[in-house]
Amino acid sequence: MINSSTDRNRRRYSLRQSLLSKYLLIVLCALLIVPLGIPAILIAVSLQTRADNRDASLYDSNRLERMWHEEAARLDNAAPEAIDAALNRVKAAYPKAELFWVDASGATRLKLPDTIGVPASWSASDAVAFMKGTSGSGVFTVVAFLGDKPGGGFMTLQLDRAEMRKAGGPPTSRTYLLLLAAILLVLGLFLFVSLLFFYRIRRRLVRLETAMTAPAETGIPLPVDAMRMDEIGRLEHAFNAMIGQLERSRKREAKEEALRRDLIAKLSHDLRTPLTAIRSHAFSLGQEALSVKGKESLELIDRKVDSLGRLIDNLFSFTLLTSGQYPYHPQRVDIVRLARMHMAGWYPAFEQAGFEIDTDLPEEAVCWNVDPQWLERVLDNYLQNVLRHARDGRYIGLRVSGEAGGRIVIADRGPGMEAASKEKGAGIGLSIAALMLKDMRLRSIFRSGASGTEVHIFPDSTLTG
Amino acid sequence: MGKRVLYIEDDADIGSWVKEDLERRGYEVDWLVSGEEAVSRVRAADLVVLDVMLPGLDGFTVGRRLKKEAPDVPILMLSARTAVDDKLQGLQFADDYLTKPFHPDELAARLDVLQRRYAASVDQPAACGHLLIHPELQTVVDSRTGEEIPLTAKQLQILLYLLRNRGQILTKEQIYEAVWGEPHLDRDKTVNVHIRYLRERIELDPGNPQIIETIRGIGYRVK
Numbered sequence: 001m002i003n004s005s006t007d008r009n010r011r012r013y014s015l016r017q018s019l020l021s022k023y024l025l026i027v028l029c030a031l032l033i034v035p036l037g038i039p040a041i042l043i044a045v046s047l048q049t050r051a052d053n054r055d056a057s058l059y060d061s062n063r064l065e066r067m068w069h070e071e072a073a074r075l076d077n078a079a080p081e082a083i084d085a086a087l088n089r090v091k092a093a094y095p096k097a098e099l100f101w102v103d104a105s106g107a108t109r110l111k112l113p114d115t116i117g118v119p120a121s122w123s124a125s126d127a128v129a130f131m132k133g134t135s136g137s138g139v140f141t142v143v144a145f146l147g148d149k150p151g152g153g154f155m156t157l158q159l160d161r162a163e164m165r166k167a168g169g170p171p172t173s174r175t176y177l178l179l180l181a182a183i184l185l186v187l188g189l190f191l192f193v194s195l196l197f198f199y200r201i202r203r204r205l206v207r208l209e210t211a212m213t214a215p216a217e218t219g220i221p222l223p224v225d226a227m228r229m230d231e232i233g234r235l236e237h238a239f240n241a242m243i244g245q246l247e248r249s250r251k252r253e254a255k256e257e258a259l260r261r262d263l264i265a266k267l268s269h270d271l272r273t274p275l276t277a278i279r280s281h282a283f284s285l286g287q288e289a290l291s292v293k294g295k296e297s298l299e300l301i302d303r304k305v306d307s308l309g310r311l312i313d314n315l316f317s318f319t320l321l322t323s324g325q326y327p328y329h330p331q332r333v334d335i336v337r338l339a340r341m342h343m344a345g346w347y348p349a350f351e352q353a354g355f356e357i358d359t360d361l362p363e364e365a366v367c368w369n370v371d372p373q374w375l376e377r378v379l380d381n382y383l384q385n386v387l388r389h390a391r392d393g394r395y396i397g398l399r400v401s402g403e404a405g406g407r408i409v410i411a412d413r414g415p416g417m418e419a420a421s422k423e424k425g426a427g428i429g430l431s432i433a434a435l436m437l438k439d440m441r442l443r444s445i446f447r448s449g450a451s452g453t454e455v456h457i458f459p460d461s462t463l464t465g
Numbered sequence: 466m467g468k469r470v471l472y473i474e475d476d477a478d479i480g481s482w483v484k485e486d487l488e489r490r491g492y493e494v495d496w497l498v499s500g501e502e503a504v505s506r507v508r509a510a511d512l513v514v515l516d517v518m519l520p521g522l523d524g525f526t527v528g529r530r531l532k533k534e535a536p537d538v539p540i541l542m543l544s545a546r547t548a549v550d551d552k553l554q555g556l557q558f559a560d561d562y563l564t565k566p567f568h569p570d571e572l573a574a575r576l577d578v579l580q581r582r583y584a585a586s587v588d589q590p591a592a593c594g595h596l597l598i599h600p601e602l603q604t605v606v607d608s609r610t611g612e613e614i615p616l617t618a619k620q621l622q623i624l625l626y627l628l629r630n631r632g633q634i635l636t637k638e639q640i641y642e643a644v645w646g647e648p649h650l651d652r653d654k655t656v657n658v659h660i661r662y663l664r665e666r667i668e669l670d671p672g673n674p675q676i677i678e679t680i681r682g683i684g685y686r687v688k
Contacts, residue, residue, distance in 0.1 A: 273476050275566040280482035283569050302568075309566050337638055344634035344683050359682030363652045 017229045023197060030190035034183065041182045059094075059164045061140055068142040068157050075155075076147025083146065084110045087155065096163045101146070101155035116158075140164060204232045208239065220246050261325055264316050271312050279305045310384075314428045317377075321435050328439065333372045334365040339400050339408060342376055346383050350396050353387060358411075360399040366406040368459065370440040381433040382410045382455050390414020393452055405459040413452035468580060469493045471510035473503050473527065474543070479565075483514070486569045492576075500527035507535045512576055515559070517544040525558075532558040539579040543567070582629065591628055593687060594676045596667060600625055605667065619644060620663040623656075627677060627687040636684040660685060 071090060075083050080103070087099045091112045100111040106122040119126045134141040140159045146152040211224045223243050226236035282301045290298065320326040340361055350357050368375075386396050393413025401407050437444055443460040446453060470492045474480040477498070484494045495510065497503055504527075507513060513531055517524030528540055542559040560582075561575050590599045597608045603621060605614045616624070622644045627635060637656040638649040645655075664671040678686045 272565040273479065277476070277478040277482075279566045279568065280479055280486075283486070284482065305566050309564070313564070337636070340636045340683055341639070344636055344680070347634050347680060347683060348632075357680075361682050365651050 017233075019201065019230045019232070022230070023194075026190070026193050026197060030186065030193075033186045033189075037182055037186060038179065041179055045178055059159070061164070064140070064157065064159070065142045068155075069144045069148060072144030072146055072155055073148035076149075076152065078146070080109060083155070087112055090157070094157075094159065096159060098158040099156065101153060103153040104151060105153075134158070138162060201232065204236075208232070208236060212239070218247075218250070220250065257323065257325065260323065261320070264319055268312060268316050272309065275305055275309055275312075311428070314432055318428055318432050318435075321432060321439075328374065329371050330369050330440070331372070332367050333370055333375065335368050335375070335406055335408060336361050336364070336366050336400050336402075338372055338375060339379070339398060342379050342383075343398050346387075349387060353391060354394055355387075356395045358395065358397040360397075362400060362402055364402055366400060366402040368406060368440075368442070370442070374436045374440055378433045378436050378457070379408075379410070381429045385429065386410065386412040386414065390452065395452070397454075405461075408457040409454055410457075411452060411454045468511040469495065469509060470512045470514055470576070471503065471506055471538075472496045472514045473498075473500055473524075474514075474516045475499065476516075483569070483572070487573070487576075490573050500524070503527055504530050504534050507531045507538055510535075510538055512580060513538055513540040514572075514576070515540055515542055517542060528558045537583070539583050541572075541575060541579060543572075581631070593628065595669065596676065598624070598628060600628075614666055616663070616666055619659055620666065623659055623663060624667070624677075624687075627685060631687050634680050634684045634686045640685065 068090075071086055075086055078086075083101055087101060087110055091097065091099055098113065098116050100108055100116055100118060102108050102122050108118055108120050108122065111118070118130065122130075131143075138161050140161050142157045143154055144156075145154050208224060211221055213221075215221045220243055221239075223240040224236050226233050226240060279302065282298050282305070286295070286298050317326065340359075343357075343359055347357060383396070390396075390412035392415065395411070395413040397409070397411035399407075399409040399411070401409075434444065437457065438460075441460055442457055444455055444457045446455055448454075468491075470487055472480070472484060472487070472494050474483065474496065475498050480496055480498065484496045487494050492512075495506060497506070500515075503513075503515075515524055515528055515531070524542070524544070528542065531538070531540060539560040540558060541561045541563060543563055544565065560579055563572060563575060590597060590601075592598075592608065595608055596614075597606045598604075599606070605616055605621065605624065606612065607614055623640060626640060626643050635643075637653075640656050641647070641649040641653065660677060661671075664674050664677060667676055668674045676687060678688060680686055
């Protein structure tokens with residue numbers, strides 16, 4: 001159900017909202033701009049060229065010459081004012097041109113501009129000199145007789161050939177330049193848009209990565225804002241969904257732990273209550289007149305009730321310890337004082353069992369950073385073991401030394417650890433002690449020999465921190 | 466007349482057995498199977514024995530209510546639960562704690578200790594060897610001669626403290642902190658010195674003390 005709707009969603013947004021399609025669109029735009037843009041540029045360039053060509057044809061030498069002769073032909077027998085006006089008109093069309101005219105008497109009339117270096121009145125040699133001066137020079141010169149026949153004076157137009165070339169220069173190089181610039185612009189634009197596109201993808205990926213690697217106080221990362229529905233958006237949604245699942249499973253785990261704790265407490269109660277009842281009836285039986293064998297049986301029942309009670313306690317402690325549910329409150333503890341107080345509590349039990357009790361505790365404090373209740377529990381386990389399994393030796397030794405970070409030694413003269421561990425019930429107690437010591441960064445070693453066993457408890461230097 | 470015990474236990478088997486046993490030991494037992502009525506009955510009791518796993522009201526809740534109602538009545542918690550946090554929670558109002566399956570002798574011994582501890586405020590005269598000690602008068606009398614043995618204030622306090630915890634071994638740190646009311650420092654010999662002088666006054670043979678026993682390396686005890 002969920003899967004099919006997800007599939008539908010995927011199909012729906014895969015086309016419109018895919019990063020791939022977005023990028024394809026950008027590439028397509030770039031590809032389309034080139035074929036569409038180049039003709040557009042070409043058209044623009046050709047329009048420009050046509051305008052230029054109009055100018056260029058204006059300066060064409062043949063055209064100039066034809067125009068000048070036509071002007072001169074129209075001015076046959078014209079009044080000098082009309083000739084002036086014609087020259088002025090031509091000057092307006094060709095601002096760079098130099099114009100003047102000479103009348104039939106050989107006098108120079110209008111000069112445009114006035115600075116043209118020609119004689120005021122012309123002799124035959126002047127005319128020849130002028131003709132010689134113009135031919136071969138870089139100046140284009142047209143001389144036309146007024147009325148287009150000799151005798152009526154003449155008019156001259158001069159233009160620098162360089163100016164003529166400039167005005168009508170070849171248009172092709174400019175076109176190429178424009179074309180190149182346009183292509184570069186399109187390419188640049190494409191690169192820029194691509195860069196922007198990938199930069200934004202990168203930024204979103206980095207944001208996602210930061211969210212993943214920087215978990216909140218709970219140890220679970222915070223969800224991210226998933227605004228878009230593209231590939232990264234879907235990744236963000238998937239990430240958020242994963243966090244949701246993680247949180248739910250964390251809650252479920254906590255709930256299960258609480259249930260387990262409760263179950264352990266209830267089980268402990270339900271097991272201990274009948275045990276107490278068994279003991280109560282055994283005790284009542286003990287008040288009756290019994291045979292020696294009957295009394296022995298009752299004692300056995302009593303002992304078994306005790307060991308079963310301890311076993312239940314150990315079993316539940318072990319379960320709590322291994323699931324990290326056993327409350328641990330480390331603090332600075334003077335182990336000399338703790339050992340002394342603890343031994344004071346155990347003393348009557350050992351005394352009653354006829355043990356020789358040998359304590360060797362220093363005057364100075366030796367401090368460990370441990371939970372005192374845990375350490376007491378560990379000592380309880382070892383002392384209980386001695387009382388139950390090393391009775392034959394009738395010796396209990398408790399030593400504390402401050403050397404090398406401190407050391408607690410419990411010694412007995414029992415049958416040794418191998419024999420002791422064969423007894424039922426010792427195993428789990430020792431496992432609990434080992435677990436607790438490990439959590440307190442301590443360790444224990446057993447030195448077993450013919451004369452008995454020593455348990456050494458000391459800080460584990462391999463577990464630092 | 467025997468001490469009155471208010472006993473709250475839901476298990477009929479255990480309840481009737483404990484009631485019988487305690488009555489045989491001279492206690493007057495008021496046994497309830499639930500905690501609802503307990504608060505109204507606590508005033509009439511000298512001691513409370515309370516099971517934690519009660520139907521209805523939780524044992525801890527009942528315990529706190531009882532302590533609020535009658536702070537001077539000692540409470541012994543009886544429980545089938547042993548998780549350490551239960552112990553801590555219980556001891557906020559309970560004066561002692563015993564886990565099931567307990568031995569009837571141990572229950573009787575604990576009740577005895579509790580009663581003595583609370584009775585210490587009432588302070589009955591106590592005999593110890595040849596000594597007769599009157600805590601209310603702050604005097605120690607040699608019972609053979611009837612003469613008062615002169616003791617310094619600290620010597621008397623040490624003796625009374627050991628007597629209040631009769632049968633228990635007390636470390637020098639415990640004694641120092643109870644009598645001087647300050648934290649004990651390393652290597653401090655004050656308690657040892659005071660006990661040596663105290664023995665010179667009260668022991669028949671200070672070289673072989675009979676009243677204050679030395680537990681080597683651990684502490685002292687008055688039997």
